[in-house]
Amino acid sequence: MSAFLFVVPPLVGHINPTVGVAAELSARGHRVAWACPEPALVSRLAGTEAVVFPCRGITGIERPPELRGPEALKFLWERYLVPLADAMAPGVRSAAQDFRPDVVVADQQAFAGALVAERLSLPWATSATTSAEFTDAYDGMPRVADWLKERLTELRERIGDPAGTADPRFSPHLALAFSTPELVGPTAREGDAIRYVGPSIADRPAAPGFPWEWLDPGRAKVLVTLGTANADVGGRFLAECLTALRERADRVQAVLVDPGGALAATGEDKDVLILPVVPQLPLLERADAVICHAGHNTVCEALWHGVPLVVAPIRDDQPVVAAQVVDAGAGIRVRFGRVTAPRLGAALDTVLHEPAHRAAAARLRTAFRTAGGATAAAGHLEQLAAGRVPGAGL
Missing domain, CATH: 3.40.50.2000 (Glycogen Phosphorylase B;)
Structure with missing residues (x-):
């Protein structure tokens, strides 16, 4: 021992x-x-x-x-x-x-x-x-x-x-x-x-109460998160995400993580659920795409589940990780500080509907699990x- x-x-x-x-x-x-x-x-x-x-x-x-x-x-x-x-x-x-x-x-x-x-x-x-x-x-x-x-x-x-x-x-x-x-x-x-x-993926303690019954099996699921350290700078970006997602409510249902309360909480809205914290790993099992800041953990956890990404790096290692995602073919990069709802929506549509990104994410999923x-x-x-x-x- x-x-x-x-x-x-x-x-x-x-x-x-x-x-x-x-x-x-x-x-x-x-x-x-x-x-x-x-x-x-x-x-x-x-x-x-x-x-x-x-x-x-x-x-x-x-x-x-x-x-x-x-x-x-x-x-x-x-x-x-x-x-x-x-x-x-x-x-x-x-x-x-x-x-x-x-x-x-x-x-x-x-x-x-x-x-x-x-x-x-x-x-x-x-x-x-x-x-x-x-x-x-x-x-x-x-x-x-x-x-x-x-x-x-x-x-x-x-x-x-x-x-x-x-x-x-x-x-x-x-x-x-x-x-x-x-x-x-x-x-x-x-x-x-x-x-x-x-990636080292382990079960985590999760607060009870997530409304799993809210999820609509007839629509694509999108998780939006900027991680745990970016609540101070994410308000504008999250607002643009919210607009883009609601414009696609007929085919997309989203969970948006807002730990800093930058957006008005909507409760159990039928289109976008806004919460301060979510059970990320179980959600990724059900997700079809992720919009995030290219934080290494979030990227790897998404790709562990074979989920393609829209990445908007903010600082530190995030531009490097975002470039890795794009170069591997598993996602699209947008500009965090300048992206608009139409640009976000177009990027999301691409990773949801063009098979190349999902295929690349699936290849990385296999590589991750083999490692x-x-x-x-x-x-x-x-x-x-x-x-x-x-x-x-x-």
Whole structure:
């Protein structure tokens, strides 16, 4: 029996993919614990029996909605990722010393996990909940890549082993990418330590009360969601979606997720159901199309079910993921900030009625399920804990 410590940021999209891996390891008899600034969030997603060591986090970071590209990336690192690593490091170190893991599983954006493991000479694996870093997205921006490297070097001097050389985003022992080359594309990063395991899809606790009887079997089902972190910028886009969907009410029925209350709730409207939260995985089993922000988790969960997409990336890794969807033929991209209801409606009509997009989504569904998901990831982690290191470097 081995012990695994998952180090995650307080972000639903980064915790969810690891829940299934942790459950699989527990089912195999291993000890599992978590280190996170929001223990209640882990407990909600992984179950109340989850062992969670608290860490300090940061709060109150609001990004200007107009930031895009390199400036948005710089803001994310300077104002969130780097301060989060500094804040989490003492708690992660205490968790490692108390729990005594055989392996630390560090989220790719929870730098403290990798650097503390390095300092304590513990084997560590990367949990990459987005595939953006596994592409050539930064190849044309050498100044950006150098700036990121400088920030990581400074972090290592503060909380890691100053003599270390590994990039904390890519473990030299094992990097679990919750995607597959079929989606990432021909420039997918390769290396002895990289394992493309596909999405980790696990059952999640869901609040009761969704009106399943509301769904009309005679109309196509569309799910509209901007994820859990974009409520502050989604009002205009959701309003355009609502208009486009109501214009197609004779043939389309939609569930629109509006956590910030940007739209007036309609209750159990016969055409569009507006709710703050929905049981996403069960809905995807019934969906014919998804309109979303190209968040990696939402995209992978849709494609896991063979559902084509209309993607409207907002920031961060979303433009990269959107490009992957389009290049794979599984969806259409629209401009988040400028798209109109007619353009959205035309894109939705295309993915609903042209068979090429559905066929591409079905191919990705097969690739995802063949990759093994949580089961494959748990197996690789067991090998690392047993000293059978998958690779010596990237």
